[in-house]
Amino acid sequence: MSAPRHVVVHASALSAGADRLALRRLDDGDLGVIDGTEGTDVVVVRGAAPSAPVEDAVLVCQVEADSVRCYRVTGGEPGEEVESTVIPASMDLFDRVRGIFETDVLRDRAVAVLGLGSGGSFIVRELAKAGVGRFLLLDHDRLEPGNVSRHELGLNDVGRFKALAMRDLVHRHNPAAEVVTSTLHVNGDTKHEVLEHIRKLGADVVICATDTRESRLLINRLCLQNELPMILGGVFQRAYGGIVQRVIPGLTACYQCFVDSLPGQAGDTEISSEADAARFSYTDRAVLPQPGLSTDVIPIALLMAKLALLELLGDASPAFRGLNQDLVAPMFQWINRREAAHAHLPPMGAGVDELSVLRWYGVLLPRLDRCPACGTKEVVTKDEVYGVT
Numbered sequence: 001m002s003a004p005r006h007v008v009v010h011a012s013a014l015s016a017g018a019d020r021l022a023l024r025r026l027d028d029g030d031l032g033v034i035d036g037t038e039g040t041d042v043v044v045v046r047g048a049a050p051s052a053p054v055e056d057a058v059l060v061c062q063v064e065a066d067s068v069r070c071y072r073v074t075g076g077e078p079g080e081e082v083e084s085t086v087i088p089a090s091m092d093l094f095d096r097v098r099g100i101f102e103t104d105v106l107r108d109r110a111v112a113v114l115g116l117g118s119g120g121s122f123i124v125r126e127l128a129k130a131g132v133g134r135f136l137l138l139d140h141d142r143l144e145p146g147n148v149s150r151h152e153l154g155l156n157d158v159g160r161f162k163a164l165a166m167r168d169l170v171h172r173h174n175p176a177a178e179v180v181t182s183t184l185h186v187n188g189d190t191k192h193e194v195l196e197h198i199r200k201l202g203a204d205v206v207i208c209a210t211d212t213r214e215s216r217l218l219i220n221r222l223c224l225q226n227e228l229p230m231i232l233g234g235v236f237q238r239a240y241g242g243i244v245q246r247v248i249p250g251l252t253a254c255y256q257c258f259v260d261s262l263p264g265q266a267g268d269t270e271i272s273s274e275a276d277a278a279r280f281s282y283t284d285r286a287v288l289p290q291p292g293l294s295t296d297v298i299p300i301a302l303l304m305a306k307l308a309l310l311e312l313l314g315d316a317s318p319a320f321r322g323l324n325q326d327l328v329a330p331m332f333q334w335i336n337r338r339e340a341a342h343a344h345l346p347p348m349g350a351g352v353d354e355l356s357v358l359r360w361y362g363v364l365l366p367r368l369d370r371c372p373a374c375g376t377k378e379v380v381t382k383d384e385v386y387g388v389t
């Protein structure tokens, strides 16, 4: 077996102390990967001088204080050096974003992401890339072939629980991240268990990316009762737009306030699966699933990820400090296409004076005194909530 032209070495694999490892081959043998898999292809030598016989190996990987060099085995001896790339063990990975994200701060921060569909999976990947160190990933679904066109996971993960496959994806970006997973279905029966997971992690922020109103209302209430900030996102039908809410207990309107204040908008929801369609088909008339494109879901998920970073960093990031003054609205709205309730919008054109597509708008969503979830006044009847007498 000949040596590859380029080798990728995972530093964490070498620090484990094995003297022999496997060489995993990619790209028709052009690339070799040393990632800690057990095997005999690679002899690992620590220090300056070779100390082990190398005849039956393909490569010799020589590790010194802060360098790794790989040599092709020729005639039973280490010969020509092979190009190599070393993947650092942990936080060195985030050198490039240091100064923007303050990765030392993010390493100790914890995020609970509830719901790992197209939006949730995107948010998790972005937070892992930024260097967030601790995650709870919760979703009861397995990945299906139909999910793949809108999900961060691909066909090689079909059949796996999204929570477990997303844990692996986090580790591909940040091997040092601590990831707790759960396949609980969020509902009234499991809410105590879900809360227990969030508490155990010590979540600094909760991302609500589930796709049913019932689960969102439940998570909204759990977060309010436990004084946890929550970022919630929702996509309108066929993802022609969506909203993002930042719920700070005791300060901003909550999701229940949104549902009660703007029931029409809160009811405008993407129907992304057969199960959703069945839920929305209140009459005999069939409702067809009409999922939106990934490109239309991502803007919503991206703002959620940014708001989560703001929540995690507080004032620790000079680059994000200004954003804290911009993103003060309790709710934000984005319209991808002039459709449905927004069909009347003028085309964006070259000017941006008027409400238009493809821009964020802060929405002043008042907190309801008599909100059943966050209100400060006791709710007597539903009519009283809406001021009907």
Ligand SMILES: [Zn+2]
Pocket (backbone or CB within 6 Å): 253, 254, 255, 256, 257, 258, 367, 368, 371, 372, 373, 374, 375
């Ligand atoms: Zn409320």
